[in-house]
Amino acid sequence: xxxxxxxIPGDGIGQEVTPAAVEVLEALEPDFEFVEAEAGDAVxxxxxxxxxxxxxxxxxxxxATLFGAAGDTAAxxxxxxxxxxxxxxxxxxxxxxxxxxxxxxxxxxxxLRENTEGVYAGHEDRxxxxxxxxxxxxxxxxxxxxxxxxxxxxxxxxxxGFSIVHKANVMRExxxxxxxxxxxxxxxxxxETDQVLMDAFATRVCLDPxxxxxxxxxxxxxxxLSDLAAGLVGGLGLLPxxxxxxxxxxxxxxxxxxxxxxxxxxANPAATIISAAMLLEYLGYDDExxxxxxxxxxxxxxxxxxxDLGGDASTEDVTAAIIDRL
Amino acid sequence: xxxxxxxIPGDGIGQEVTPAAVEVLEALEPDFEFVEAEAGDAVxxxxxxxxxxxxxxxxxxxxATLFGAAGDTAAxxxxxxxxxxxxxxxxxxxxxxxxxxxxxxxxxxxxLRENTEGVYAGHEDRxxxxxxxxxxxxxxxxxxxxxxxxxxxxxxxxxxGFSIVHKANVMRExxxxxxxxxxxxxxxxxxETDQVLMDAFATRVCLDPxxxxxxxxxxxxxxxLSDLAAGLVGGLGLLPxxxxxxxxxxxxxxxxxxxxxxxxxxANPAATIISAAMLLEYLGYDDExxxxxxxxxxxxxxxxxxxDLGGDASTEDVTAAIIDRL
Ligand SMILES: CC(C)[C@H](C(=O)O)[C@@H](O)C(=O)O
Ligand SMILES: CC(C)[C@H](C(=O)O)[C@@H](O)C(=O)O
Numbered sequence: 001x002x003x004x005x006x007x008i009p010g011d012g013i014g015q016e017v018t019p020a021a022v023e024v025l026e027a028l029e030p031d032f033e034f035v036e037a038e039a040g041d042a043v044x045x046x047x048x049x050x051x052x053x054x055x056x057x058x059x060x061x062x063x064a065t066l067f068g069a070a071g072d073t074a075a076x077x078x079x080x081x082x083x084x085x086x087x088x089x090x091x092x093x094x095x096x097x098x099x100x101x102x103x104x105x106x107x108x109x110x111x112l113r114e115n116t117e118g119v120y121a122g123h124e125d126r127x128x129x130x131x132x133x134x135x136x137x138x139x140x141x142x143x144x145x146x147x148x149x150x151x152x153x154x155x156x157x158x159x160x161g162f163s164i165v166h167k168a169n170v171m172r173e174x175x176x177x178x179x180x181x182x183x184x185x186x187x188x189x190x191x192e193t194d195q196v197l198m199d200a201f202a203t204r205v206c207l208d209p210x211x212x213x214x215x216x217x218x219x220x221x222x223x224x225l226s227d228l229a230a231g232l233v234g235g236l237g238l239l240p241x242x243x244x245x246x247x248x249x250x251x252x253x254x255x256x257x258x259x260x261x262x263x264x265x266x267a268n269p270a271a272t273i274i275s276a277a278m279l280l281e282y283l284g285y286d287d288e289x290x291x292x293x294x295x296x297x298x299x300x301x302x303x304x305x306x307x308d309l310g311g312d313a314s315t316e317d318v319t320a321a322i323i324d325r326l
Numbered sequence: 327x328x329x330x331x332x333x334i335p336g337d338g339i340g341q342e343v344t345p346a347a348v349e350v351l352e353a354l355e356p357d358f359e360f361v362e363a364e365a366g367d368a369v370x371x372x373x374x375x376x377x378x379x380x381x382x383x384x385x386x387x388x389x390a391t392l393f394g395a396a397g398d399t400a401a402x403x404x405x406x407x408x409x410x411x412x413x414x415x416x417x418x419x420x421x422x423x424x425x426x427x428x429x430x431x432x433x434x435x436x437x438l439r440e441n442t443e444g445v446y447a448g449h450e451d452r453x454x455x456x457x458x459x460x461x462x463x464x465x466x467x468x469x470x471x472x473x474x475x476x477x478x479x480x481x482x483x484x485x486x487g488f489s490i491v492h493k494a495n496v497m498r499e500x501x502x503x504x505x506x507x508x509x510x511x512x513x514x515x516x517x518e519t520d521q522v523l524m525d526a527f528a529t530r531v532c533l534d535p536x537x538x539x540x541x542x543x544x545x546x547x548x549x550x551l552s553d554l555a556a557g558l559v560g561g562l563g564l565l566p567x568x569x570x571x572x573x574x575x576x577x578x579x580x581x582x583x584x585x586x587x588x589x590x591x592x593a594n595p596a597a598t599i600i601s602a603a604m605l606l607e608y609l610g611y612d613d614e615x616x617x618x619x620x621x622x623x624x625x626x627x628x629x630x631x632x633x634d635l636g637g638d639a640s641t642e643d644v645t646a647a648i649i650d651r652l
Contacts (some may be wrong), residue, residue, distance in 0.1 A: 041449065048359065119493075119497055124499035124500055126503070130465050132464050132465070132468075132500045132503045133461050133463055134499065134500045135459050135460070136456050136460040137459055138460075139456050139458070144428040169400065170445060170448075171450065173452055174459065199549045199553040201548050202528075202556075203556045206554065206557025207560070207561060220460060220496075223525045224550060227526065227531065230529045231533050232528065232532055235529065235533060271446050288484070302358075
């Protein structure tokens with residue numbers, strides 16, 4: 001069965017790393033039809049819209065989307081795209097690779113971030129000159145859906161359970177509902193959980209990342225704590241992510257457009273290529289996905305390396321080396 | 327002039343480290359009158375109330391309060407106590423001390439955390455079985471008051487300005503108001519600022535903490551990011567904090583009740599003693615405050631040390647060593 005893959009390079013190094021990941025995918029000859037579309041600062045400058053309707057519709061119809069990065073318009077692009085694929089969970093692995101300089105080389109975490117609500121629900125008001133408000137929304141249904149995904153996730157691999165990270169000592173009703181709902185679903189499925197306050201998690205993950213494995217959390221907590229984990233593994237350059245929906249999904253590196261090096265052909269394509277490996281697995285190409293992971297890890301360990309990792313190779317050199325090792 | 331100091335040891339190791347800090351204060355013979363009061367799990371078990379009205383009233387009337395820690399009732403104790411002193415800013419230094427094993431020994435940060443609103447404003451509802459909401463509040467007036475404090479703070483010492491940390495790309499109205507108001511006050515005062523998204527801050531502070539100095543942020547961001555910094559300096563055991571109001575203030579270590587070691591007399595009193603040094607400075611005892619800081623640093627470097635720092639000294643040994651060095 002042919003899968004339609006939307007490819008949205010976006011801005012900056014998105015224009016360099018996204019084609020690199022497509023090259024890797026093509027080398028594996030899956031039954032994919034790639035369709036490219038525009039989003040981001042550049043298309044906004046031209047047309048007034050950061051996310052043209054055609055691009056939204058394409059992501060909403062494709063089997064999977066590969067997205068690069070967007071500049072100042074990032075929120076206007078990525079938040080609606082997550083909605084286009086009806087994504088309820090953002091899967092963010094944060095793993096330190098052998099041979100890469102990391103603050104905490106033992107880090108190997110998977111964040112399962114709620115992807116639809118929390119402060120991202122986006123209801124804000126300016127009530128008076130002085131007072132502004134934002135309505136943070138937490139639902140039982142979204143918490144349940146996330147928890148069911150988390151239970152399947154830990155069952156499919158050798159995980160002992162997951163940690164529920166929240167701030168229910170302050171956000172008693174909303175994070176209380178989140179925590180209790182997720183815990184309830186885990187209990188029903190016989191999955192072990194522990195509960196950690198998000199501030200305590202921030203301290204503890206720095207001191208000893210190995211005490212955590214799979215982390216289930218609300219939207220903003222997942223945003224901040226996965227970026228913290230990115231710091232522990234040595235930066236955003238290696239972190240992939242998957243926005244999973246019931247029928248389709250969107251894959252993106254966690255990094256941004258890197259305007260300082262954009263256009264120079266030296267961006268590290270690893271995060272986008274690992275995101276492409278997640279895309280392969282999502283569509284059932286498990287063997288091909290494993291081959292990409294293995295080839296990327298070998299290349300990270302033995303080179304060639306882009307300048308962000310202390311090397312002087314180009315994006316193209318690294319991509320070719322990964323394809324060679326497939 | 328005699329200053330009245332409320333002393334609230336609370337639960338667990340609060341009962342050990344708070345008297346230690348009072349001993350250090352007494353050794354300096356300031357014109358203080360100490361009045362002790364109860365709060366926390368133990369008094370709740372006895373009376374049904376984690377924060378008795380007398381304790382609240384005492385903190386609301388004293389010139390300064392020294393608080394230890396509270397257990398499960400922490401939020402029910404510390405949030406009203408911050409309100410009792412009308413605290414609008416939580417000052418949280420996170421500094422790695424020489425000789426202490428730290429993930430990032432270069433860390434030397436000051437968080438100025440908004441202390442009255444954000445998600446802590448505490449308006450929550452369960453609208454239906456499925457839907458819960460929390461109203462996050464950000465006001466121009468609280469942002470202004472914090473920014474004025476921050477401008478004074480950086481002027482008084484050798485700081486080049488401050489970083490404004492926020493998530494205004496998602497919380498556009500509320501964190502937009504925070505960011506713009508703080509920036510406006512800084513501009514008026516000729517104070518330099520830069521702006522950093524809170525997720526990007528989490529990555530960047532791990533990779534290179536020296537790029538930051540004074541960090542001004544909303545309430546929950548300050549909670550999580552200062553705890554992250556605590557992880558970078560080697561744990562919560564050394565971190566003091568000050569909740570400053572217009573007429574009074576409350577000082578507390580950032581750590582909790584440490585139930586695993588409570589009652590054994592081996593709790594590290596450093597964070598509470600450094601909090602007491604901040605109290606001395608607040609009340610105008612600058613010289614005495616410096617002496618405490620210097621004595622604590624010398625003791626951290628040369629010992630004796632409590633077990634959390636790899637030693638086998640008691641709380642009393644460490645306190646005596648600090649007093650010896652005053
Ligand atoms: C660009 C921004 C809206 C986005 C988010 O906050 O989710 C980004 O930080 C991310 O984590 O993908
Ligand atoms: C106990 C809790 C309510 C409190 C907070 O969230 O402010 C604590 O984490 C802190 O940082 O002092």
